[in-house]
Amino acid sequence: MRTLLTVGIMITATSTITMADSSYLSHERQSELIRLVRQDCGSCHGMRLTGGLGPALTPEVLKDKPAAVLLSTILHGRPGTPMPPWNGFLSESEAAWIVDALQKGFPDAR
Numbered sequence: 001m002r003t004l005l006t007v008g009i010m011i012t013a014t015s016t017i018t019m020a021d022s023s024y025l026s027h028e029r030q031s032e033l034i035r036l037v038r039q040d041c042g043s044c045h046g047m048r049l050t051g052g053l054g055p056a057l058t059p060e061v062l063k064d065k066p067a068a069v070l071l072s073t074i075l076h077g078r079p080g081t082p083m084p085p086w087n088g089f090l091s092e093s094e095a096a097w098i099v100d101a102l103q104k105g106f107p108d109a110r
């Protein structure tokens with residue numbers, strides 16, 4: 001019972017965060033982010049995000065990784081690797097939106 005309750009609370013908390021993030025970003029900004037990820041991130045992670053110079057960014061690979069680590073990787077890069085920091089281009093909410101979208105399955109450019 002206790003486990004079920006905890007899981008329920010966690011799911012509720014996660015969906016609240018997700019909703020807050022996507023309502024914060026306009027549809028237009030979301031479309032820009034989708035293009036940015038497909039083009040700029042795709043140049044290393046592959047046009048289908050299935051890997052290239054950088055690793056695949058598919059839900060299969062990312063869904064069990066902590067969102068906070070992925071968020072920090074996008075904002076600050078991984079020193080010593082080709083993964084660059086994006087905090088000059090993306091706000092924290094925008095990077096969080098990208099992490100969430102990647103973990104669910106990234107939408108195609110519109």
Ligand code: HEC
Pocket residue numbers: 036037040041042043044045053054055057061062065070073074078081082083084086098
């Ligand atoms: C210049 C090449 C390059 C570009 C451009 C790039 N990445 Fe990366 N990225 C990498 C490499 C290489 C790694 C693996 C770093 C390591 O060895 O830990 C990585 C790692 C990551 C990871 C961690 C993956 C994991 O499984 O832990 C995420 C998330 C990520 N990148 C997202 C992005 C996003 C989002 C963008 C665009 C905003 C982007 N990357 C642009 C090269 C790149």
